[in-house]
Amino acid sequence: MVLNFAHRGSLTEAPENTLPAIKKAVEHNAKAIELDVQLTKDNQLVVIHDHTFSRFNKEAGGLIKDYTLSEIKKIDVGSSFSQNYKGVTLATLEEILEVVPKETLLNIEIKNIPVIYQGIEEILVESLDQHNRLDNIIISSFDHVALEKFQNIVPAIPLGLLFYYRILKPWEYAKNCGLDISSVHPHVSYTDKEFIEEFHKLGCKVYPYTVNKENDYNHLIELGVDGVFSNNPRIFKK
Template sequence: MVLNFAHRGSLTEAPENTLSSIKKAVAHKAKGIELDVQLTKDNHLVVIHDHRFKRFNKNYGLVQAYTLAEIKQIDVGSSFSKEFAGEPLATLAEILEIVPRNTILNIEIKNIPVIYPGIEETLIHCLAEHDRMDHILISSFDHVALKKVQELDPDIPIGMLFYYRLLEPWKYAKNSGLRVASIHPNVVYTDKAFIAACHRYGYKVFPFTVNRMSQYRKLVEWGVDGVFSNNPEIFTQS
């Protein structure tokens, strides 16, 4: 079965990484949902992709400079449409309360270029506190963070994110010493040979971000294990 992830929830229908966006993805019966976590000034996991708020037309500083209470006062919904005016960012804890337990959550640690000391411990503690240690995949471009996750809990599946075109990333993953479950490459260089090589080394392949149905069909034909997509027509496929 191909496992597709709703990228930051259903971001074409609601402001990304908000409760509304996640609820839209759940309503579509998405088998997987991807979201991004960072730490607030007072050490809460807030769900946001960028390290600043410019994506939401807000001229604030870094996420880490604000407490959760301060961030909850920031209206991110109105940048999407009047329908969502007043909607704030969500916390991971809030999202864990609404996502069905059989939905796989890919939680990306956004640890570059801002490094959040201790985010790995905070994340695992949050998951344990909400009894959500199953159906979880933790990914990051920061492979040191993935190493810390594995040291804290070797049973949590981890996914290695790669943005640039590297030489034989499947060999890098194998030589990293990590028990990598999946490789998450940029779709622009994901082809049949790349997928086959990853599979030979025992890794699933989940490219980002696949929004065209024609591109998705080609990847499935090549044997991809799933994709991250903004397109409900794709992320509801299985």
């Protein structure tokens, strides 16, 4: 079965990673949704890709980690997308978990580079456990150390290995890194037949990011990918 992820929710229709974007993806019956988590100054999980507010609110300086949750909830991130979303703020992971159906696969990326959030793995596990959401989850990260820490806490939850740069024989790295990987998430630019076939030999699904053109999507499906991360509702609804 091909599995396509709504990347940061439906980010072409609402501010990325916010509750409205996640709800839009749910309304489209997306089979899977991807989002990013970071920690606030008071160790609350908030959903955002960037480590700063600069793309969403020019007046808010500093890093996400410099703000408490109550401070973050006063920062408008919706107006930069559209005045229709004026006043929309970052969502907490808890808020997201309350609106995403349990039958929808949720890919949670630990956004741990370049800022390293000490203890985020334990906090994430606790949050998922409290919301009875330890099933139908993938935990991914470019920080493979964070994945190792997460695996040590909850070995049963599938891990997704994120790659940005091209590296030599990444399948050999994945095989020998000590992680029990269920899927790999490579940049679309170098996802080719060899990459896909070698990871399939290891029993790993291959989900490249970010695939927005349907021609590219169809080509990747022909090559054998198991799904993609996409900003295009036409793709992630398939």
